[in-house]
Amino acid sequence: MLDIKKKINDFKMSRRAFVGWSTAVTAAAAIPVSRGLKTKAEQNKVFAAGETNEIWKTAACWHNCGGRCLNKVLVKDGVVVRQKTDDTHADSPDFPQQRGCLRGRSQRQQVFGADRLKYPMKRKNWKPGGGKKELRGKDQWVRISWDEALDTVSSEIKRISNEYGNEAIWATGSGEMTKVLSENGGCTTDYGTTSWGAWYWAPTMMGVAEGWNELGINDRIDLRNSQLIVLWGVNPASSSPGSPTYNYLQAKKAGAQFISIDPKYTESAQVFDADWVPLRPGTDHALALAIMYTLLDEDDPKNNPLIDWDFLNKCTVGFDKDHMPKGADPKDNFKDYLLGTLDGEPKSPEWATEICGVAPEDIRKLARQIGSTERVALLTGWGPARINDGEGWVQAFSTLGFMTGHMGRSGKMTGVSCHRSSGNGGPWLVKPGSSGYTSPENPVTNKVNHNEIFKAILDGKYHQKGEGVRKANIQLIYHQYNATLQTRTSINDGIKAHRKVEFVVTNSYNLTTNAKYSDVVLPVTSEWEREGGLLTGNREILIAHSNIVDPLYEAKSDVWIAKELLKRLGKDPKKLYPVSEKQAFFNELATSTVITKDGKDYEPLVEITAKDIQDWNVDGKPQKGRIALQEFLDRGIYQVERKPGDNYGHIAYQDFVENPNEQPLGTPSGKFEIYCETIHKESKKGWTEISPIPKYVPKTVGYEDTFDDWDKKKKGKYPFQVVTPHYLRRSHTVFDNVPWLREAMPNPVFINKTDAKTRGIKTGDTVMLYNDHGKTLRPAETTETLMPGVIALPHGAWPEINEEDGIDRAGADNMLTKPVTTGLGTSGWNTVICNIEKYKGEPLKEDVKWEQRIVFPEGEV
Ligand SMILES: Nc1nc2c(c(=O)[nH]1)N[C@H]1C(S)=C(S)[C@@H](COP(=O)(O)OP(=O)(O)OC[C@H]3O[C@@H](n4cnc5c(=O)[nH]c(N)nc54)[C@H](O)[C@@H]3O)O[C@H]1N2
Numbered sequence: 021m022l023d024i025k026k027k028i029n030d031f032k033m034s035r036r037a038f039v040g041w042s043t044a045v046t047a048a049a050a051i052p053v054s055r056g057l058k059t060k061a062e063q064n065k066v067f068a069a070g071e072t073n074e075i076w077k078t079a080a081c082w083h084n085c086g087g088r089c090l091n092k093v094l095v096k097d098g099v100v101v102r103q104k105t106d107d108t109h110a111d112s113p114d115f116p117q118q119r120g121c122l123r124g125r126s127q128r129q130q131v132f133g134a135d136r137l138k139y140p141m142k143r144k145n146w147k148p149g150g151g152k153k154e155l156r157g158k159d160q161w162v163r164i165s166w167d168e169a170l171d172t173v174s175s176e177i178k179r180i181s182n183e184y185g186n187e188a189i190w191a192t193g194s195g196e197m198t199k200v201l202s203e204n205g206g207c208t209t210d211y212g213t214t215s216w217g218a219w220y221w222a223p224t225m226m227g228v229a230e231g232w233n234e235l236g237i238n239d240r241i242d243l244r245n246s247q248l249i250v251l252w253g254v255n256p257a258s259s260s261p262g263s264p265t266y267n268y269l270q271a272k273k274a275g276a277q278f279i280s281i282d283p284k285y286t287e288s289a290q291v292f293d294a295d296w297v298p299l300r301p302g303t304d305h306a307l308a309l310a311i312m313y314t315l316l317d318e319d320d321p322k323n324n325p326l327i328d329w330d331f332l333n334k335c336t337v338g339f340d341k342d343h344m345p346k347g348a349d350p351k352d353n354f355k356d357y358l359l360g361t362l363d364g365e366p367k368s369p370e371w372a373t374e375i376c377g378v379a380p381e382d383i384r385k386l387a388r389q390i391g392s393t394e395r396v397a398l399l400t401g402w403g404p405a406r407i408n409d410g411e412g413w414v415q416a417f418s419t420l421g422f423m424t425g426h427m428g429r430s431g432k433m434t435g436v437s438c439h440r441s442s443g444n445g446g447p448w449l450v451k452p453g454s455s456g457y458t459s460p461e462n463p464v465t466n467k468v469n470h471n472e473i474f475k476a477i478l479d480g481k482y483h484q485k486g487e488g489v490r491k492a493n494i495q496l497i498y499h500q501y502n503a504t505l506q507t508r509t510s511i512n513d514g515i516k517a518h519r520k521v522e523f524v525v526t527n528s529y530n531l532t533t534n535a536k537y538s539d540v541v542l543p544v545t546s547e548w549e550r551e552g553g554l555l556t557g558n559r560e561i562l563i564a565h566s567n568i569v570d571p572l573y574e575a576k577s578d579v580w581i582a583k584e585l586l587k588r589l590g591k592d593p594k595k596l597y598p599v600s601e602k603q604a605f606f607n608e609l610a611t612s613t614v615i616t617k618d619g620k621d622y623e624p625l626v627e628i629t630a631k632d633i634q635d636w637n638v639d640g641k642p643q644k645g646r647i648a649l650q651e652f653l654d655r656g657i658y659q660v661e662r663k664p665g666d667n668y669g670h671i672a673y674q675d676f677v678e679n680p681n682e683q684p685l686g687t688p689s690g691k692f693e694i695y696c697e698t699i700h701k702e703s704k705k706g707w708t709e710i711s712p713i714p715k716y717v718p719k720t721v722g723y724e725d726t727f728d729d730w731d732k733k734k735k736g737k738y739p740f741q742v743v744t745p746h747y748l749r750r751s752h753t754v755f756d757n758v759p760w761l762r763e764a765m766p767n768p769v770f771i772n773k774t775d776a777k778t779r780g781i782k783t784g785d786t787v788m789l790y791n792d793h794g795k796t797l798r799p800a801e802t803t804e805t806l807m808p809g810v811i812a813l814p815h816g817a818w819p820e821i822n823e824e825d826g827i828d829r830a831g832a833d834n835m836l837t838k839p840v841t842t843g844l845g846t847s848g849w850n851t852v853i854c855n856i857e858k859y860k861g862e863p864l865k866e867d868v869k870w871e872q873r874i875v876f877p878e879g880e881v
Pocket residue numbers: 084214215216406500501502503504507508527528529530532544545546547578744745746751752753754815833834837849850
């Protein structure tokens with residue numbers, strides 16, 4: 021047998037070799053001019069002196085990266101030779117360019133990477149039923165034809181559903197394969213609050229916007245009216261690249277002060293010159309309670325008003341015994357909890373400091389700043405809520421907004437400010453249309469929580485939300501548009517689960533971790549090789565990207581794979597995919613809409629002529645619109661121009677706050693519910709009980725667990741808390757294989773200098789992080805910009821686990837996560853504890869010098 025490890029180890033890819041390779045690859049896949057889209061785009065060529073064969077095209081940057089920008093590529097003789105970003109109009113604060121980050125600008129190394137999967141492959145020892153399942157992740161690959169691949173996958177789907185029932189098939193994440201399997205009798209699916217943490221279910225129950233709902237904060241132009249901007253676990257400079265940081269800077273220019281409450285001194289705190297309040301992860305809830313206690317303690321409505329009593333009285337229920345919702349015991353009001361009337365424990369700064377690590381005087385200062393400033397933006401990200409038992413934090417943070425009345429008016433807002441909408445709330449000003457594809461109902465009701473999916477396979481049971489324990493006998497895993505094996509809880513459990521089932525298949529463009537532990541991998545095209553499409557970003561933009569090159573090697577789109585599988589499963593592909601991929605793109609364009617000038621309605625975005633329809637060779641009707649089809653494709657973006665006082669502003673909750681009785685909220689009381697019976701009731705159908713008011717509970721695997729004893733005298737065997745901030749080198753797992761990015765960002769683990777010193781750790785030392793769930797190595801970076809007792813392990817590295825010692829070399833965060841579910845079913849990525857020590861084995865090489873995951877199937881060189 022060919023020694024694949026040796027072959028990969030012997031293969032050193034230099035920058036020069038890479039460029040040669042990728043150029044050759046694209047040249048081989050030179051652009052045909054037969055498709056309407058491409059010939060059209062070429063009419064818009066920009067010729068440099070002496071050049072006649074270059075063309076700029078809009079290329080997709082389609083990742084879940086926290087931003088959305090315009091990326092263009094220069095295609096010369098069918099080869100992508102350069103990239104650039106938005107230069108479609110002059111840059112200005114009101115009308116900012118949508119400029120790309122370092123990842124997007126490296127995308128050609130991703131698309132044309134030497135590590136692209138080139139053809140369908142199967143694991144050498146795989147046989148129907150599994151075949152040496154323990155070899156998954158280390159077996160030899162064998163190249164197969166598309167026919168063999170599709171026949172194998174469809175016959176395994178049939179065999180396993182016949183033998184064990186459709187619930188034995190698990191389609192991970194969501195995508196085309198879930199549709200295929202749903203059409204074929206159904207499949208088990210998974211769900212969770214992956215990004216949001218506790219900002220998923222709890223907020224709407226108490227009357228505030230769900231964390232991905234852009235209506236929860238005011239728009240970016242109104243942000244300029246805020247005098248104080250509190251970034252509570254918000255780091256746009258790193259996790260919302262593109263224009264958000266620029267928007268916040270306009271607020272700074274207009275005079276806003278910034279405060280950052282975060283275990284680490286973030287890039288944003290640096291850019292905005294924020295006051296940094298470091299705290300322990302998962303303890304924000306205690307800090308918020310102590311701030312609210314101080315407000316109550318120091319408020320003097322005449323001389324020192326800190327609380328907006330009018331807001332509390334008119335817009336909320338549950339604050340004190342006189343404002344309780346119907347049916348609630350007056351004793352259970354929030355104010356008495358804060359004061360410690362019943363439990364004898366006032367939630368004072370002195371009480372909180374023990375938990376969160378913020379000094380009592382700093383807590384009081386925060387309360388005074390937030391309470392006494394007229395216009396405050398209380399903004400939080402999902403990071404502080406991606407914790408076990410996180411719902412109480414959502415309740416507490418929102419209650420702080422209610423108490424101070426920083427809601428519903430200009431310059432005042434309290435809510436989630438995250439991802440591509442950071443600092444810019446409000447309804448979409450331009451909306452993508454629909455393709456004409458349909459999604460069938462999934463007849464199988466088994467839905468497994470993200471924290472339990474691998475345990476469900478290993479233990480044969482899981483908790484079906486709202487019902488209780490259900491049996492599970494998962495035998496087929498279909499990975500599609502996700503990186504589940506490394507982005508969900510416990511990679512070690514995940515690998516065991518992958519080695520237990522009978523069949524694993526992945527659609528992928530690289531040998532991702534999902535693919536590596538599979539039996540069959542199907543190479544998919546990247547967006548650059550597809551027909552084109554639309555991408556949404558912040559509320560002001562819609563991006564239209566075009567085809568850049570033909571599919572590389574034998575790669576096919578997920579839609580093509582779906583149709584082929586449907587045929588083999590005896591289903592009519594036309595039912596789910598009634599139109600071609602090109603027609604689907606055209607339909608999306610034709611049904612896209614843009615806000616009318618008065619800001620009250622929407623109208624068609626794209627103007628389409630009879631000639632366009634003829635050129636595209638699609639079905640459609642001519643229509644009027646804001647921008648001509650070809651112009652939209654050539655520019656690649658439609659951006660609504662904004663200016664202060666225009667009709668597109670947004671003040672979150674304005675209608676309700678102005679007329680709470682006439683415009684009630686959707687809660688049982690019609691108001692914001694500080695006492696929220698719904699959360700309490702729903703939690704009984706979930707995992708752990710949640711109090712109707714935001715009572716502090718130690719978080720599962722939180723700060724309190726770093727001690728051996730409950731009076732917190734002696735540190736336990738895992739004395740550190742780990743946070744997993746999203747890292748600029750990658751978008752979760754995506755881009756982590758890109759050599760330029762590896763070179764630019766080394767991916768260390770961050771540890772406070774004092775902690776490092778006590779353990780004899782210096783910057784650059786290889787250290788091992790470990791707990792009961794796994795072990796992982798990284799070079800250490802010691803810093804004073806991190807709360808002592810906290811370790812920051814950047815999220816999303818591709819695990820490289822040594823089979824002999826079980827230690828991951830890459831710093832994959834989910835080597836350390838505990839498969840536990842709390843509350844309503846929340847994802848708790850930032851509640852992890854571990855120990856750290858200097859690694860005694862061979863030190864790590866820099867990531868950029870690692871071998872890429874390039875596959876050499878048996879018989880291929
Ligand atoms: N410990 C820890 N874990 C976390 C987090 C954390 O902070 N800490 N964060 C969580 C969060 S917020 C999120 S959103 C999740 C992200 O979890 P995932 O969604 O699983 O992560 P991605 O890396 O974005 O995975 C996308 C995958 O889809 C592939 N892909 C891209 N385009 C296509 C396509 O057209 N077809 C197919 N078939 N594949 C495609 C990419 O190559 C990549 O492998 O991770 C979560 N996990």
